[in-house]
Each structure stands twice: as structure tokens, then as C-alpha cells.
Amino acid sequence: MNKIVVVLLFIVMAGSLVGCAINQKSINDQEPVAGDQLYIAAHYKEKLAAMKLAEVAAMPYFHSPFIVVAEDEAGRQSAVIFHDDETTKSVQLPVTYESITRMVQQRGFDLSSEASRWNLHLFEINHKLYWEFEDGQEKLILDTAGQEVADPFHQDELNGTSS
Numbered sequence: 728m729n730k731i732v733v734v735l736l737f738i739v740m741a742g743s744l745v746g747c748a749i750n751q752k753s754i755n756d757q758e759p760v761a762g763d764q765l766y767i768a769a770h771y772k773e774k775l776a777a778m779k780l781a782e783v784a785a786m787p788y789f790h791s792p793f794i795v796v797a798e799d800e801a802g803r804q805s806a807v808i809f810h811d812d813e814t815t816k817s818v819q820l821p822v823t824y825e826s827i828t829r830m831v832q833q834r835g836f837d838l839s840s841e842a843s844r845w846n847l848h849l850f851e852i853n854h855k856l857y858w859e860f861e862d863g864q865e866k867l868i869l870d871t872a873g874q875e876v877a878d879p880f881h882q883d884e885l886n887g888t889s890s
Contacts (some may be wrong), residue, residue: 740884768809768816770795775807776819782826786849794856796824804848806856806871818856822873830873831860 765787768774775782780797783804787793790809795820798804804820822830828838828847838860847860857879858869868876 730738764789766790766793769812771795771807771809774809774815778807780805780807780817782852786843788845788848788850792851794851796820796849808851818871820856822871827858827869827873830868830869831858834867836860836862836865836867850879855879 728772736801736870767785767787771785771793772782775795775797778797780799783796785793785795785800791809793809794806795809796804797807797817798838805817805818806820807815809815817832828844831839838847846862847858850857850859856871857876858867858871858873860867867878870879
């Protein structure tokens with residue numbers, strides 16, 4: 728009787744392992760779901776060209792808005808914000824993208840590879856723009872002037888103002 732139980736238990740375990748392997752393969756073969764894709768505004772390059780701006784760095788994220796750092800012919804940089812309702816606004820940046828990347832590196836973060844530069848984002852929080860760099864270990868948040876910010880969601884409260 729014990730031998731039969733052991734054999735049946737072994738068959739059930741082997742069947743479970745085969746089932747897990749088949750199930751894992753089907754998961755890996757699936758197309759990514761919509762939430763896995765970055766939001767990039769349609770025809771944004773043409774819209775930048777119409778504004779006489781050249782792309783410096785695109786900042787796609789998983790949802791709207793899509794933000795592009797762009798510069799005009801004089802080298803002045805702006806954040807061009809493309810919302811999913813097709814509205815666009817441009818915000819002059821007081822500090823260039825290149826200067827922000829240097830500031831992030833000076834604080835000890837690695838931006839030497841293309842992959843690590845993807846960890847630098849420009850976000851709109853409470854109608855203000857903030858730079859964020861997160862490498863999985865640490866996070867750094869800067870305002871557009873390059874000043875470190877503790878909590879951009881409550882920045883007005885920390886400054887004694889409200890919006």
C-alpha cells in the first residue's frame with residue numbers, strides 16, 4: 728500500500744512540474760499588455776518641428792503626459808508636455824538637461840550608459856515639473872532649477888504656500 732501511495736505521489740508531482748513548465752511557456756509567449764507600453768504622443772516630432780524645436784531627450788512614461796526636452800535655434804531648452812487629450816504646453820527650463828545630468832552624476836549616480844539615462848525622468852506633479860532619478864537603490868528628486876526636493880507632492884505645504 729505504501730508503494731502505491733509513493734508512486735501516485737511521484738506521478739502527481741511530476742505532472743505538476745510539467746504543467747508548470749507548459750504554463751510558464753504560455754505566459755512568456757504572450758504579447759505585453761497595454762499597461763506595459765510607454766505612452767508616446769502621436770506625431771510628436773512633427774509637432775516639435777512645427778514649433779521650431781529640436782528634441783534633446785524624450786521622457787516617455789507609462790501614462791500621459793509625454794514630456795520631451797527640446798531646444799530652440801538659440802539653444803534655450805523647454806519641456807514640451809503632450810497630454811493624451813492632444814493638448815500641448817511648453818515650459819521654459821531654467822537649467823539645461825545636460826546640466827541636470829551632471830548634477831545627478833555629481834551626487835554619485837551613474838548615468839554613463841543609455842540604460843541608466845532611462846532612469847532620469849521629468850514629471851509633472853501639482854502643475855510643476857520635477858526631475859527624478861531612481862536606480863532601484865536610491866532616489867533623487869530635483870526641481871527644474873536643480874535644487875533637491877524632499878516631497879514634490881507636498882512641496883507647497885513645506886514652503887508655507889498652497890496652490
